[in-house]
Amino acid sequence: MIRHALPEDARQLVKVMQQVERESPYMLYEAGEREISAENMEKRIRALTEQENSIILLAETDGQLAGYLFAIGGSSRKSAHTASVVIGVTAAHQGKGLGTRFFEKLEKWAMNIELHRLELTVITENTRAIDLYEKAGFTIEGAKKDALRMDGRFVDEYYMSKLLEG
Numbered sequence: 001m002i003r004h005a006l007p008e009d010a011r012q013l014v015k016v017m018q019q020v021e022r023e024s025p026y027m028l029y030e031a032g033e034r035e036i037s038a039e040n041m042e043k044r045i046r047a048l049t050e051q052e053n054s055i056i057l058l059a060e061t062d063g064q065l066a067g068y069l070f071a072i073g074g075s076s077r078k079s080a081h082t083a084s085v086v087i088g089v090t091a092a093h094q095g096k097g098l099g100t101r102f103f104e105k106l107e108k109w110a111m112n113i114e115l116h117r118l119e120l121t122v123i124t125e126n127t128r129a130i131d132l133y134e135k136a137g138f139t140i141e142g143a144k145k146d147a148l149r150m151d152g153r154f155v156d157e158y159y160m161s162k163l164l165e166g
Helices: 007-024 038-050 099-110 127-135
Strands: 002-004 053-059 064-073 082-089 117-123 139-150 153-161
Touching: 007 038, 007 053, 007 064, 007 082, 038 053, 053 099, 064 099, 064 117, 082 099, 099 117, 099 127, 117 127, 117 139, 127 153
Parallel strands: 082 117
Antiparallel strands: 002 053, 053 064, 064 082, 117 153, 139 153
16 A cells, blocks of 8 residues: 555654665665654654645555655745655565556656656666656656766766656
């Protein structure tokens, strides 16, 4: 089930984010690199819930969180029609359609509030994620060379977006 995050989800959401960061080499933050407290996450959930152009979605299976999707809306009048997307799904729940369901729910929400652009970045070698994003209608706009350092080497990122019509 994909649903909106609630303040009381903060503690479990922090645990899932930390788990995804441990399991995936492709997340921006590495395991243990940042401190995320349940209290700060609760504040973030509340703050984003108050912004019309932002949302946090959670995937829940058997009463446990299995993933998350943040869409952070632009903060100026010039960028309010956009949202930047970050998604994470635990390794045990990948390949089971959660990513697809996240993007379906995201698009319905975005269309309902008349967002025009969804955007994200992805490491170019993360082909599984790129396939998911393309399946969801995102296209590659360009590449950022040597954007990140991973395992002692530089890696490129794609800029991807989806324009919503309608």
